[in-house]
Amino acid sequence: MTSSTTSIQIQLAARPEGWPAQEDFRTVQIEYGELKPGQVRVENLYLSVDPYMRGRMTDAPSYVAPYALDETLTGGAVGVVVASASDAVPVGAHVLHAFGWRDVAQEDASSFRIVEEIDGIPLSLYLSMLGMTGLTAYVGLTAIAGLQEGDTVFVSGAAGAVGTAVGQIARKLGAARVIGSAGSAEKVELLTARYGFDAAFDYKERPVREQLAEAAPDGIDVYFDNVGGDHLEAALDVLNRGGRAALCGAISTYNDDDKPAGPDNMANIIKRSLRLEGFTVGGYGHLAGEFQPLMAEWLRAGEIAYDETVVDGLGNTVQAFLDMMRGANTGKMVVRLSRS
Structure with a gap:
């Protein structure tokens, strides 16, 4: 009792x-x-x-x-x-x-x-890493964006929980180059020194469009979007033909009272045969069985920083x-x- x-x-x-x-x-x-x-x-x-x-x-x-x-x-x-x-x-x-x-x-x-x-x-x-955060990253890269070996990946809000998982999982799955944005110089340093990003920039420093174009001179193949707004607009500038975007979040707009303006370069979706797909992890619970053993193995081996x-x-x-x-x-x- x-x-x-x-x-x-x-x-x-x-x-x-x-x-x-x-x-x-x-x-x-x-x-x-x-x-x-x-x-x-x-x-x-x-x-x-x-x-x-x-x-x-x-x-x-x-x-x-x-x-x-x-x-x-x-x-x-x-x-x-x-x-x-x-x-x-x-x-x-x-x-x-x-x-x-x-x-x-x-x-x-x-x-x-x-x-x-x-x-x-x-x-x-x-x-x-072992839960919804890591699974969100895995689902976005695999089931949504169809990550392929050799892809260049851009992650917005990359120093957050999902972003740090995305960058590292992308690398484990064969991405050739991983680029991230963050909101401070300290976080930018963490992305390259700790999380294995090839390049990163502070989105508060200069316009995202300028900085992403510099970090990805050959374009990107996959965009994992946690931010929306100016980051999505910048990604549409540099996504290569056949590029894919997994739209996970739009934290830049969550507290806005007014409707945000849309990107001014949406025509690139047509011109370059791009695919943008939004998702929520709740519909992909069936992938947890393949993801969690992988992540547990990587963590045991010390191959994932968190x-x-x-x-x-x-x-x-x-x-x-x-x-x-x-x-x-x-x-x-x-x-x-x-x-x-």
């Missing part, structure tokens, strides 16, 4: 207009009763904050339902099972799930996936999200919770 417990959770109090602010969120206490048959109780160890969450805070049609006002936000999390009424998910198991933005989750066992502990690899990587920006404490989750939206993170932004 399990006792009841209190869960501290973060809810959406108001829909942000423009940039989100602290007052758009509230912290509440939720009481969980005794476990029902088939349920498990999980203490969260790491929470994920991601750019897509900003889109869900707006009440507009999208690929996934918006967050509801006055209800607890959701997102990726890794935790440990502390109570179980399910033989399939025992106490002590580490699990990956979608009940983030809280310290304790209590749901049906089918909502949690047991994850393997890998020596020397933190569990938080199931929120990045960085995490770790913020401690559930009470700092909102600030971590706001900082991530402004590019304050290098690699994946995660919130670490101390186990009670």
